[in-house]
Amino acid sequence: MIRNARGRGTAGIVAAGLLLAAxxxxxxxxxxxxxxxxxxxxxxLAVSWNLFSGFANYPSFGHGMxxxxxxxxxxxxxTATSLPYGVAFLASFxxxxxxxxxxxxxxxxxxxxxxxxxxxxxxxxxxxxxxxxSNTSLLDGGTGVFVRAAAEGTLLxxxxxxxxxxxxxxxxxxxxxxxxxATGRWGLGLTAIRDDEEVAESxxxxxxxxxxxxxxxxxxxxxxVGSPHAVFLGYVEVGSVFPLSIPLFVLMMAxxxxxxxxxxxxxxxxxxxxxxxxxxxxxxxxxxxIIIGMLLVVLILVCPNGLGGLLRRRPxxxxxx
Amino acid sequence: MSPMQVAVLQTIVSGALLGTLFGTIALxxxxxxxxxxxxxxxxxxxxxxxxxxxxxxxxxxxxxxxxTLLVTVPSFFLLGMAxxxxxxxxxxxxxxxLLVTFGLFVVAESVITLxxxxxxxxxxxxxxxxxxxxxxxPWPLQQVRVLPPDLLALVAxxxxxxxxxxALRATRLGRGLHAMHQDPGIAEVFGVRLTRTAVLVAGFAxxxxxxxxxxxxxKMPLSPHLPLHWLGVVVVSSLxxxxxxxxxxLIAAVFLMIVQNLWxxxxxxSWAPVIAFSFLLLYLVLQPLLTGRxxxxxxxAA
Amino acid sequence: xSLLRCEGVTxxxxxxxxxxxxxxxxxxxxxxxxxxxxxxxKTTLMxxxxxxxxxxxxxxxxxxxxxxxxxxxxxAHLGIARTFQIPKPLxxxxxxxxxxxxxxxxxxxxxxxxxxxxxxxxxxxxxxxGKALAPVAHLxxxxxxxxxxxxxxxxxxxxxxxxxxxxxxxxxxxxxxxxMITAVRDRGVAVIYIEHNVKAVTSISDRxxxxxxxxxxxxxxxxxxxxxxxxxxxxxxxxxxxxx
Numbered sequence: 102m103i104r105n106a107r108g109r110g111t112a113g114i115v116a117a118g119l120l121l122a123a124x125x126x127x128x129x130x131x132x133x134x135x136x137x138x139x140x141x142x143x144x145x146l147a148v149s150w151n152l153f154s155g156f157a158n159y160p161s162f163g164h165g166m167x168x169x170x171x172x173x174x175x176x177x178x179x180t181a182t183s184l185p186y187g188v189a190f191l192a193s194f195x196x197x198x199x200x201x202x203x204x205x206x207x208x209x210x211x212x213x214x215x216x217x218x219x220x221x222x223x224x225x226x227x228x229x230x231x232x233x234x235s236n237t238s239l240l241d242g243g244t245g246v247f248v249r250a251a252a253e254g255t256l257l258x259x260x261x262x263x264x265x266x267x268x269x270x271x272x273x274x275x276x277x278x279x280x281x282x283a284t285g286r287w288g289l290g291l292t293a294i295r296d297d298e299e300v301a302e303s304x305x306x307x308x309x310x311x312x313x314x315x316x317x318x319x320x321x322x323x324x325x326v327g328s329p330h331a332v333f334l335g336y337v338e339v340g341s342v343f344p345l346s347i348p349l350f351v352l353m354m355a356x357x358x359x360x361x362x363x364x365x366x367x368x369x370x371x372x373x374x375x376x377x378x379x380x381x382x383x384x385x386x387x388x389x390x391i392i393i394g395m396l397l398v399v400l401i402l403v404c405p406n407g408l409g410g411l412l413r414r415r416p417x418x419x420x421x422x
Numbered sequence: 423m424s425p426m427q428v429a430v431l432q433t434i435v436s437g438a439l440l441g442t443l444f445g446t447i448a449l450x451x452x453x454x455x456x457x458x459x460x461x462x463x464x465x466x467x468x469x470x471x472x473x474x475x476x477x478x479x480x481x482x483x484x485x486x487x488x489x490t491l492l493v494t495v496p497s498f499f500l501l502g503m504a505x506x507x508x509x510x511x512x513x514x515x516x517x518x519x520l521l522v523t524f525g526l527f528v529v530a531e532s533v534i535t536l537x538x539x540x541x542x543x544x545x546x547x548x549x550x551x552x553x554x555x556x557x558x559x560p561w562p563l564q565q566v567r568v569l570p571p572d573l574l575a576l577v578a579x580x581x582x583x584x585x586x587x588x589a590l591r592a593t594r595l596g597r598g599l600h601a602m603h604q605d606p607g608i609a610e611v612f613g614v615r616l617t618r619t620a621v622l623v624a625g626f627a628x629x630x631x632x633x634x635x636x637x638x639x640x641k642m643p644l645s646p647h648l649p650l651h652w653l654g655v656v657v658v659s660s661l662x663x664x665x666x667x668x669x670x671x672l673i674a675a676v677f678l679m680i681v682q683n684l685w686x687x688x689x690x691x692s693w694a695p696v697i698a699f700s701f702l703l704l705y706l707v708l709q710p711l712l713t714g715r716x717x718x719x720x721x722x723a724a
Numbered sequence: 725x726s727l728l729r730c731e732g733v734t735x736x737x738x739x740x741x742x743x744x745x746x747x748x749x750x751x752x753x754x755x756x757x758x759x760x761x762x763x764x765x766k767t768t769l770m771x772x773x774x775x776x777x778x779x780x781x782x783x784x785x786x787x788x789x790x791x792x793x794x795x796x797x798x799x800a801h802l803g804i805a806r807t808f809q810i811p812k813p814l815x816x817x818x819x820x821x822x823x824x825x826x827x828x829x830x831x832x833x834x835x836x837x838x839x840x841x842x843x844x845x846x847x848x849x850x851x852x853x854g855k856a857l858a859p860v861a862h863l864x865x866x867x868x869x870x871x872x873x874x875x876x877x878x879x880x881x882x883x884x885x886x887x888x889x890x891x892x893x894x895x896x897x898x899x900x901x902x903x904m905i906t907a908v909r910d911r912g913v914a915v916i917y918i919e920h921n922v923k924a925v926t927s928i929s930d931r932x933x934x935x936x937x938x939x940x941x942x943x944x945x946x947x948x949x950x951x952x953x954x955x956x957x958x959x960x961x962x963x964x965x966x967x968x
Contacts, residue, residue: 160517162524214706217461217520221657222706225699228654232696243692286828286836289817293825296814302796303774303806305829305879309795345650346528352521361816387532394529398522402508405518 107284111277118273125262134261136378141272142326143374147354147366148275149322152282153315155360156291159215163223165347166230167197167320171327173240176337179251181239186255190328197324198317205313212298231343245338252332259332267329275322283363291315353397359407428565429687437683438676439572442579445672446634447652448659449583450627456666457603458620459516460509464523465631466649466656467530472498472635473644474538481548487640494632502628503621510617527649534646544643553640571641578637582630583668599623654695658702725788727752727914728883732782733772742768744938750883755915757929757946759922761958765938766918767809770885774806775799801831805881809888811868813860820844820856822871826878846874866897883914890924902928926950
């Protein structure tokens with residue numbers, strides 16, 4: 102019975118994805134497709150972040166780094182090799198996920214690396230990776246990489262519709278994965294880790310393995326969506342691939358939408374991206390950046406458990422008192 | 423001395439003096455993080471904000487650089503108190519504070535760009551000669567030259583970190599702060615006024631950012647993204663020095679900047695930023711192995 | 725052959741010696757009481773057996789396997805289950821999922837649907853079925869302790885470590901608890917039972933170990949042990965500091 106329910110849920114998500122796939126047929130306008138692309142990109146990032154950082158409560162500031170690793174894996178493979186795009190696509194997943202697995206193997210040996218320390222180490226590593234990329238001439242070397250020419254004639258071919266469909270497919274995949282994890286055994290283990298790792302461990306959960314693998318999957322999906330983004334950008338440079346605003350926005354989207362559910366980050370991503378697009382329309386970019394940033398800061402201050410937590414707060418207090 | 427020896431010596435001295443500036447910036451971060459439970463990235467932005475305000479007061483209003491402190495320190499003190507008061511009222515937890523101050527950090531860059539433009543600004547042309555002419559150090563370092571703002575950084579670090587270290591150990595406020603950090607409930611029973619103490623300490627931290635900001639304005643050209651380059655060194659020194667220990671942060675900052683400058687002298691300067699992070703990662707990964715306390719958080723009492 | 729064998733278990737916390745060469749043997753299907761004054765190392769020994777932390781010296785052997793270096797989940801899979809002194813229900817999970825967790829991540833890695841079924845059956849046995857779908861915040865202390873035991877039993881253990889499961893309960897609940905522990909033993913599960921209430925322990929234990937200052941003081945038949953003057957001295961010496 103449960104299996105059927107999960108099957109129905111998965112089918113529902115895939116159906117929603119197929120419905121959204123009709124957008125290029127409805128409108129050929131680049132503006133519409135780019136807006137759709139942005140919404141789906143942020144959705145993928147927020148939902149994939151949440152897989153590990155939300156479900157297990159290990160908030161990472163490194164999601165922008167994994168996304169950037171995916172971008173640079175694809176840009177490097179497209180420009181420096183003659184391999185087909187599909188290989189670069191899969192490599193983006195593998196490299197980003199691999200870095201996360203190695204990091205997890207080292208960090209999760211000790212339980213000190215949670216909360217602020219885990220956040221910091223992931224942030225610090227993002228700086229290191231950005232420095233490495235800008236100093237390695239094969240990857241970037243500080244001059245940026247032109248991807249547009251190399252992407253011509255590949256699967257994506259610089260077409261807004263194809264880019265949109267690729268990110269749609271990735272968003273659907275990510276949401277399905279989040280849904281299956283949240284409603285299944287793996288999610289139960291992650292929730293136990295969030296609540297109390299000692300109890301999880303003594304209840305038979307191999308917390309080390311669960312954390313390392315989920316962190317790897319979460320980062321791998323961010324890297325995967327970085328792959329079409331390299332083509333979307335056309336010209337890739339460290340400053341625009343590794344800005345601090347990416348991990349910040351991903352965190353805030355997930356937290357605002359709610360980190361304990363699979364769908365919360367989707368809501369957060371859509372709300373924040375929509376607000377951002379609306380503000381960018383009005384005049385100065387700096388002003389809109391300030392407004393959206395302050396809005397997020399105030400919202401996090403007022404409801405640190407997300408908009409859902411704000412609604413639930415009252416009854417929960419009654420229960421515990 | 424051979425030219426190489428002089429160069430090495432010069433690099434070490436400059437690095438150490440730059441380290442005292444970062445130690446002063448780290449002062450506010452380590453005290454707030456270690457004793458108030460607020461991981462404040464915004465403190466670094468506040469320092470640059472202080473530098474820009476100093477810039478405007480000196481270049482536009484024509485104030486003496488040291489006199490700007492009479493304006494910046496009190497106003498920053500109030501700003502820090504107000505921010506902390508909000509944090510206390512909303513019962514902000516450590517991680518939320520990290521997120522919020524990180525958000526403010528990103529916002530601050532845009533605000534500064536909006537107010538002062540993204541161009542590089544420098545006070546150097548308007549400064550009097552006694553603040554710009556290199557000074558030779560006394561024997562035996564007479565071949566080493568330092569700039570007056572660097573000496574100002576040293577003085578600021580000694581005064582502020584010395585006072586703070588003494589105050590944390592010897593004054594009623596300092597002891598109250600430690601008690602509050604250990605157990606707020608018990609501290610309150612013994613007469614520590616929690617909100618007032620926290621707000622005062624945060625105000626003091628913001629005040630030190632104003633002082634550090636003045637030194638920054640005298641010492642280097644200003645641009646909105648400087649905090650991004652400082653953040654690493656400041657956070658790493660705070661952690662390496664032990665959270666809540668300003669003197670430790672100062673020593674760590676001096677050490678890191680000496681190593682970083684030496685690296686830049688012999689190898690590619692563009693790799694230098696990675697050094698601080700490498701030390702931090704090394705320390706974080708090795709520390710549990712060295713002390714065998716990696717699982718302490720799990721260990722139940724007997 | 726004995727089920728659990730601890731030899732010379734030693735554990736330091738910083739400079740403090742919490743356990744100093746403790747020996748303990750448990751045979752299959754027996755209830756072993758573990759008593760001692762506050763700070764004598766009872767909970768530390770329990771953590772050393774369940775694997776919460778590594779030990780500095782000595783060895784822990786379970787069912788003929790050396791488990792000294794194993795992590796807690798590995799020991800859980802072998803059949804060592806525990807409760808916590810302060811019950812730690814997982815607040816984000818419903819009561820039934822707290823127990824299903826142990827079934828689905830336990831030795832047999834039962835699929836989720838089946839795990840929930842088994843968890844429901846177990847909760848019914850413990851008379852918690854009415855609250856199976858409730859959030860744990862709805863449980864009182866007694867029910868939280870029962871849930872802790874249910875989660876431990878969900879691992880289908882051969883050795884159950886109980887840490888003061890009766891502390892803070894009223895006399896009726898204590899009697900029910902004692903009956904339940906005996907019932908668990910009757911299913912073939914060995915029990916190590918830490919308790920402050922010496923009377924309660926002696927009433928159901930097959931054997932008793934007394935720890936004092938991190939070392940073995942006395943062990944053997946409960947009645948002989950409580951009459952032993954060294955035990956009386958250890959407790960009286962502690963009496964002023966600890967009226968319990």
